[in-house]
Amino acid sequence: MKKIALGLVFVLGIASSAFGDFDKNFKQGIKELTNIDVEIQVKKKLKSFNGEYFVIGRTKKGDIFPVIVSQDGKYFIGLSSVMNFSKDDSKMIMEEINKAGEAKMKEDSKALNALFEEFKESDFVVLKGEKENLPTKIVVTDPDCPYCRKHLKDVESQLKEANLKLIFAPVHDENAFIKAQLILNATAKAKDNAAKIAILRKYYNDIKLSEKEKKTDIKQVKYTTEKIFNSGLIDGVPFVFDVE
Structure with a gap:
């Protein structure tokens, strides 16, 4: 199944020209980069970086992707092994990714059962x-x-x-x-x-x-x-x- 993509793992930083609140800026930035509409499934403030958030985005098709997002939602970067997260942040990120992945699998399984029936x-x-x-x-x-x-x-x-x-x-x-x-x-x-x-x-x-x-x-x-x-x-x- 398609898991994460949108090429965001390799994005080093994308600026959105939109102004306004976090959600609007983030969605606009993704739209400008990929031409795909997304929703925010998870948004949690990080202890490791001042004012930045861990976000799991979700496309209309149900694909999920984790990113680190600036306080205003205008800049984001894909997760990387070189990032120095605190223990609490590392635990939170893994838990949220696992939960989102499990939820996605359950949704996909239900939809696939319905399709084949x-x-x-x-x-x-x-x-x-x-x-x-x-x-x-x-x-x-x-x-x-x-x-x-x-x-x-x-x-x-x-x-x-x-x-x-x-x-x-x-x-x-x-x-x-x-x-x-x-x-x-x-x-x-x-x-x-x-x-x-x-x-x-x-x-x-x-x-x-x-x-x-x-x-x-x-x-x-x-x-x-x-x-x-x-x-x-x-x-x-x-x-x-x-x-x-």
Whole structure:
């Protein structure tokens, strides 16, 4: 999941041209730097630096980022290991970052559960784990993604620990969409894990598609791909989610 970004870790100091209170100046400064609207999730005065604040900002998408901000909110700097914080400040900063991170994870988990519940069972390739009562992992994947291919290599080992539900969201060209749809079509008729895995491995390779295969209707995979990436919760593959 996207955690912290906006390039702020490397910002040495940005001035905002805005005037007014702290919140307004800080938000305006971030907007000028990144063109992203943010809110202040945490604001705590530091003992280590005169008049400065520790702030955790939050974007509309829920991404969080920690910064040190001047008293008027016009200047800010990303956290750095060379900063000399007091013990109290160091403890407070770590606690607030951990709390914000945990809250973000809970929100993301709830949103991801809701997202995947909207798909039909036929949108997934379901591989049953080797034991009863195993947890379930959802894998967002792409037949032409090198990292997805690597992830598939030890799928049998993964099935010792969890049930797997694969759903496709290709990030490559149309061939990847066709392969994904061919996998869905073929695995729907497969009777067991071994047959499904053989189908997956067939298409998770640089194979040449036949003219007949190239005419495959890929609407189903286009739908899952658009829904997944338009959610703003996932921005790459492979993506693995532990179902609660």
